Amino acid sequence: MMKQLFPIRHVMGYLASLVLSAAALIVIYGDLSSSANMVVLLVTALIQASLQLFVFMHIGESADSKKELYLNIAYAMFVALVTIFGTLFIFVWGWYA
Amino acid sequence: MKIDASKPLEYSTEENSNKIFGFWVFLGAEIPLFATLFTVYFVMVNRFASGPSGSELFEIGPVLMETFLLLSSSFTIGLAVHAMRLGYKKATMVFMAITLLMGLAFVGIEIDEFFTYVHEGATLQTSGFLSSLFVLLGTHGLHVSFGFLWGVGIMIQLWRRGITPATANKTFIFSLFWHFLDVVWIFIFSFVYLKGLM
Numbered sequence: 001m002m003k004q005l006f007p008i009r010h011v012m013g014y015l016a017s018l019v020l021s022a023a024a025l026i027v028i029y030g031d032l033s034s035s036a037n038m039v040v041l042l043v044t045a046l047i048q049a050s051l052q053l054f055v056f057m058h059i060g061e062s063a064d065s066k067k068e069l070y071l072n073i074a075y076a077m078f079v080a081l082v083t084i085f086g087t088l089f090i091f092v093w094g095w096y097a
Numbered sequence: 098m099k100i101d102a103s104k105p106l107e108y109s110t111e112e113n114s115n116k117i118f119g120f121w122v123f124l125g126a127e128i129p130l131f132a133t134l135f136t137v138y139f140v141m142v143n144r145f146a147s148g149p150s151g152s153e154l155f156e157i158g159p160v161l162m163e164t165f166l167l168l169s170s171s172f173t174i175g176l177a178v179h180a181m182r183l184g185y186k187k188a189t190m191v192f193m194a195i196t197l198l199m200g201l202a203f204v205g206i207e208i209d210e211f212f213t214y215v216h217e218g219a220t221l222q223t224s225g226f227l228s229s230l231f232v233l234l235g236t237h238g239l240h241v242s243f244g245f246l247w248g249v250g251i252m253i254q255l256w257r258r259g260i261t262p263a264t265a266n267k268t269f270i271f272s273l274f275w276h277f278l279d280v281v282w283i284f285i286f287s288f289v290y291l292k293g294l295m
Binding site for chain 1: 108114118124125128129131135139157164168169179183276277279286288291
């Protein structure tokens with residue numbers, strides 16, 4: 001019963017997310033350049049977000065509307081990225097600032 | 098109501114599948130919501146006027162605790178849905194109760210953090226940095242608080258009615274919401290706290 005209640009896929013996903021969070025701490029305790037730090041943060045955060053999406057949220061599971069679902073989330077992410085990076089481009093990285 | 102036995106209970110009727118799809122569409126609207134709040138924060142992060150900056154304000158201890166709680170609760174709600182699919186009502190409810198308690202502890206730590214900030218003179222009105230920080234963290238914390246109440250409501254239904262197509266559907270949708278909050282937190286942890294302390 002215990003083995004049934006703790007599927008290996010979930011346990012591995014959980015351990016991976018803990019390890020990735022701990023690994024991200026290198027940006028404050030390590031001695032990397034600030035651009036290397038940003039790469040570490042981006043990589044660990046994106047892997048963790050995908051873990052949630054694919055391992056825990058079962059995004060690929062609904063057979064009837066899988067394509068629409070992926071499209072909807074992909075478009076939402078596109079809007080999010082344009083909002084964030086478009087604004088940074090104009091206000092922070094020098095176009096206007 | 099036509100029940101398709103080949104699918105998990107929470108997808109088993111057309112209404113159920115539509116509700117799950119509809120909730121994904123809602124999450125698709127939550128993504129731009131948090132993106133705009135992150136955008137404001139990134140623009141304001143260096144405008145701390147006469148108030149403290151992120152590296153002066155943030156403490157890693159409580160943040161790690163919050164991260165651990167939210168990651169673990171995301172794991173346990175995943176286990177709750179897994180147990181539900183196996184038909185174990187009691188295990189589902191135990192996992193869900195653990196999830197909600199961890200959510201409550203998370204909100205507790207966050208409220209304590211806000212009080213600490215305000216005591217140090219870092220209020221919503223102090224600077225652009227702090228306004229955007231409080232709005233970003235507050236919106237996430239409000240989602241967790243609302244999730245706690247929602248989860249309690251679903252647990253009451255599970256306890257009274259057992260695992261039915263309707264309660265299974267609600268539990269599954271709740272799990273999507275909870276995992277989503279964890280995703281948002283991962284970005285707050287990385288790009289607000291860790292980047293601030295870099």
